[in-house]
Amino acid sequence: MFASPLLSWYDANRRALPFRGTKDPYRIWVSEIMLQQTRTETVSAYYLRFLNRFPDVFALADAPEEDVLKCWEGLGYYSRARNLHKAAKVIVEKYLGAFPADLDLLRALPGVGDYTAAAVASIAFDLPAPAMDGNLTRVLSRFHGIREDVDIPSVKHRLAELGREDMPDIRCGDFNQALMDLGATVCTPGTPDCEACPLRSLCSAYQAGDAEALPIKAAAKPPKDVAMAVALITCRGRVWMNQRKETLLKNLWVYHLTENCESRPEAEKAIRNLGLRASFQMELGKARHVFTHRVWNMTLYHYEAESMDCKEGRFVTLNEMNALPIPTAMKAAKEQATRLLAETDWLRKPSAKGEKVP
Secondary structure: OOOHHHHHHHHHHOOOOOOOOOOOHHHHHHHHHOOOOHHHHHHHHHHHHHHHHOHHHHHEEEEEEEEHHHHHHOOOOOHHHHHHHHHHHHHHHHOOOOOOOOHHHOOOOOOOHHHHHHHHHHHHOOOOOOOOOHHHHHHHHHHHOOOOOOOOHHHHHHHHHHHHOOOOOOHHHHHHHHHHHHHHOOOOOOOOOHHHOOOOOHHHHHHHHHHHOOOEEEOOOOEEEEEEEEEEEEEOEEEEEOOOOOOOOOOOOOEEEEEEEOOOHHHHHHEEEEEEEOEEEEEEEEEEEOOOEEEEEEEEEEEOOOOOOOOOEEEEOOOHHHHOOHHHHHHHHHHHHHHHHHHHHHHHHOOOOOOOOO
């Protein structure tokens, strides 16, 4: 219905992005996984670095998970990296490294939902599948005048059907990317630039004058606040770290965390439960990290342990710490740990006479 004017606009106005212009399903898949819940500007540098480290699906499948998580460090939503690694193994073992040119088979891969499957299928294989992300939902709801909550399953299904009907017989990938670019640069959230839109003469919301009110979405629940004590436990130039087993930040390395901790004694009890005898040194400040459904309000403490004998986790040097995959939530704590270990290292350096500085 509007493919011709949209594609003409896209040919003249497409965004220059490092992951554009390729038909390689591996590269498209990596970029689309990275783009989930992450800004395009942030993804570009990570995408190039990731491909340099893992240039194809075989390299990714063969890598240890910890290497994949380290390369992903700072990008957040680490379940994406774990699923990317799992899916790479499936593609190598089940499909001999060749991505299936089939929407259902793509959707069956770990971490691949309707959107990612459609993006890979359309861009890599030119299959007619609308990639229904936030941009497409917004553009199509305005264009077709969908004035119901777009998060209702039946409404979501209807929008996807409309997107499928709108799709041309050729250039399916370009059509999806054109809608993405239109949503990102013209048909934006809040106040869209309707005068610059190539579809305005056909758009229901433009004609009705209610584009700013669409799409309709129920208010999201605010994230839950969680008080978190973060203890940096040092001993002889090392700091205690542990690999998370919980779903949130699973397999990433963190400092000692005590959740729902409102006071220092609670944190100290948890430290003793590790079998560690540690003395309090000082409070190091506050930090805050926002996840999708919760906010960690962190208080950072420094403790000095008498020995490195503990029931779990391990004490690591500064170099070892920097080699581990550490989540962005631990950014402030890592900065403090780096300072503490660097100071300890300086104190431990030999003097000109070969003696340690007291």
